Amino acid sequence: MSAVTKAAPSHGKLDIKFRNVRGKTSLVDCYQQPPLKASRALYIEGTRKATVYLMESSGGLVAGDRNDFTVELEENTEVVLKPQSATKVYPAFNNQPSEQTITIHIGENSHLEWNRDEIIPFERAKFNGKSRVQMTNSSSLLWNEIIYSGREKRGEKFAFQECNTHLEVWMEAECVVYDSLKLHPKEQELQQLSVLEDFNYIGNLWFICSEASKVDSTEFQKLLVQTENHKSGISTLDGKGILVRWLSNNLPLIKREMETLDMHLLTK
Amino acid sequence: MKKQSVDSSSPLNTEGINTNFLYLMHIHDSAFPIGSYTQSFGMETYIQSDDILTKQKLFSFLKAYVSENLLFTDAIFVKEAYEHFQNDDWNAIVRLENICDASKNATETREASKMMGKQFLRGILPVFPDEGLTKWKAALDNGQVKGHFPIVYSLYTLKMAFDLFTTILTYLYSSTISLVHNGVRAIPLGQKAGIEIIHKLIPEIIEAAKKAMNLNLDDLSNHAVGLEIASMQHAYLHSRLFIS
Numbered sequence: 001m002s003a004v005t006k007a008a009p010s011h012g013k014l015d016i017k018f019r020n021v022r023g024k025t026s027l028v029d030c031y032q033q034p035p036l037k038a039s040r041a042l043y044i045e046g047t048r049k050a051t052v053y054l055m056e057s058s059g060g061l062v063a064g065d066r067n068d069f070t071v072e073l074e075e076n077t078e079v080v081l082k083p084q085s086a087t088k089v090y091p092a093f094n095n096q097p098s099e100q101t102i103t104i105h106i107g108e109n110s111h112l113e114w115n116r117d118e119i120i121p122f123e124r125a126k127f128n129g130k131s132r133v134q135m136t137n138s139s140s141l142l143w144n145e146i147i148y149s150g151r152e153k154r155g156e157k158f159a160f161q162e163c164n165t166h167l168e169v170w171m172e173a174e175c176v177v178y179d180s181l182k183l184h185p186k187e188q189e190l191q192q193l194s195v196l197e198d199f200n201y202i203g204n205l206w207f208i209c210s211e212a213s214k215v216d217s218t219e220f221q222k223l224l225v226q227t228e229n230h231k232s233g234i235s236t237l238d239g240k241g242i243l244v245r246w247l248s249n250n251l252p253l254i255k256r257e258m259e260t261l262d263m264h265l266l267t268k
Numbered sequence: 269m270k271k272q273s274v275d276s277s278s279p280l281n282t283e284g285i286n287t288n289f290l291y292l293m294h295i296h297d298s299a300f301p302i303g304s305y306t307q308s309f310g311m312e313t314y315i316q317s318d319d320i321l322t323k324q325k326l327f328s329f330l331k332a333y334v335s336e337n338l339l340f341t342d343a344i345f346v347k348e349a350y351e352h353f354q355n356d357d358w359n360a361i362v363r364l365e366n367i368c369d370a371s372k373n374a375t376e377t378r379e380a381s382k383m384m385g386k387q388f389l390r391g392i393l394p395v396f397p398d399e400g401l402t403k404w405k406a407a408l409d410n411g412q413v414k415g416h417f418p419i420v421y422s423l424y425t426l427k428m429a430f431d432l433f434t435t436i437l438t439y440l441y442s443s444t445i446s447l448v449h450n451g452v453r454a455i456p457l458g459q460k461a462g463i464e465i466i467h468k469l470i471p472e473i474i475e476a477a478k479k480a481m482n483l484n485l486d487d488l489s490n491h492a493v494g495l496e497i498a499s500m501q502h503a504y505l506h507s508r509l510f511i512s
Contacts, residue, residue, distance in 0.1 A: 175363075194498070247494060
């Protein structure tokens with residue numbers, strides 16, 4: 001798709017709702033407005049989870065485009081949402097930012113996996129992403145995300161104008177996650193010690209659950225490779241969650257480690 | 269805070285100078301321990317990995333600490349808290365404090381901020397039994413708030429009638445300078461190097477405080493990801509001089 005030939009900005013919408021119908025998680029409501037689309041619920045053998053692929057038919061966000069996701073999990077449901085591809089953010093040629101909002105509600109005894117949000121801001125792109133999750137003490141959330149510094153194969157590195165992401169998670173009335181990243185390469189000195197250093201990728205794995213204190217983070221630490229080109233840290237969020245954060249130049253390794261940790265967390 | 273009067277060049281003329289400033293100096297000197305000398309907020313990880321070994325490296329690290337970390341995190345909490353306390357908006361304060369806690373991703377850094385806030389309160393309350401601080405202590409005791417330092421700092425400076433700019437400026441100054449002291453001790457560097465670094469940092473601190481005056485909660489940003497990871501890794505270092 002050519003970014004420049006695209007006419008009016010698009011406004012994609014996807015509202016999906018899950019319900020436990022006779023012991024099975026079903027996709028009971030799906031409103032979709034192009035370019036966003038959801039697959040039907042798929043059931044992978046051996047799991048009770050409903051897996052839904054999130055599709056974006058336009059190929060990426062062009063200046064002024066906006067995508068809004070609303071996800072509701074009623075009580076006793078288990079859902080895996082898989083964006084089919086990374087979100088590509090094209091140049092903001094008219095200086096208009098591209099926006100993405102994700103609003104999630106997770107009911108009692110329900111579990112959601114968002115696997116995975118990947119943002120690739122192209123040269124001169126402007127991106128604003130806001131994700132908000134409201135959950136209960138008995139629900140759980142697994143959220144994986146990777147932010148790219150650009151299209152690495154084209155040698156783009158922090159050539160975008162702005163990339164703003166924000167994730168907040170509220171467990172009942174308590175804020176458990178409030179994480180904003182505002183990357184403005186022209187105004188900030190991102191590539192220095194203590195900031196983003198010489199790394200091209202930021203990875204985040206959030207596991208939020210009131211029983212997260214049972215997870216042994218020392219055991220996790222042993223599963224993570226630390227090299228000059230790839231590092232990570234683990235943090236426990238006051239017993240209500242785990243964050244693993246990466247700075248890396250090795251994208252396949254981040255993905256591999258995320259998958260390993262996801263598996264460990266989900267089999268606990 | 270009032271500005272010094274025109275003829276304040278005479279050291280004998282104290283008229284117009286907010287003499288309360290001495291109280292502010294006191295809470296930042298070593299006779300008022302809030303535990304900052306035991307915290308490195310992740311810096312020690314970089315010292316041990318040999319990334320900060322010289323005067324120049326320590327200066328660059330702290331310059332980034334002020335302009336890419338503190339400015340987008342604690343400076344915003346100090347400012348927002350000051351304004352909410354000024355408006356006496358208790359619900360907004362409690363929400364802000366909760367967000368402050370949640371936004372500090374690295375466990376040790378989050379704990380350090382709480383510990384310093386609690387120690388500050390423990391030190392100041394007996395000598396300054398202000399109503400607002402007493403209410404804050406009660407909220408801390410009943411679990412309504414966690415006690416983060418940037419929030420209670422604003423409460424104190426507001427009660428002492430210091431203006432918002434002075435509040436942000438002195439918060440940034442004390443947070444940065446304690447890391448200079450700790451860096452000088454841990455690397456180690458000489459005292460002269462420390463003085464030189466502080467003098468070079470002061471313009472950076474002033475610049476950051478000016479910028480902070482125009483920021484709000486929407487500008488919050490944890491983009492000092494390297495420091496955050498360093499703080500997370502700190503718990504796994506073999507030997508440590510600092511708690512964080």
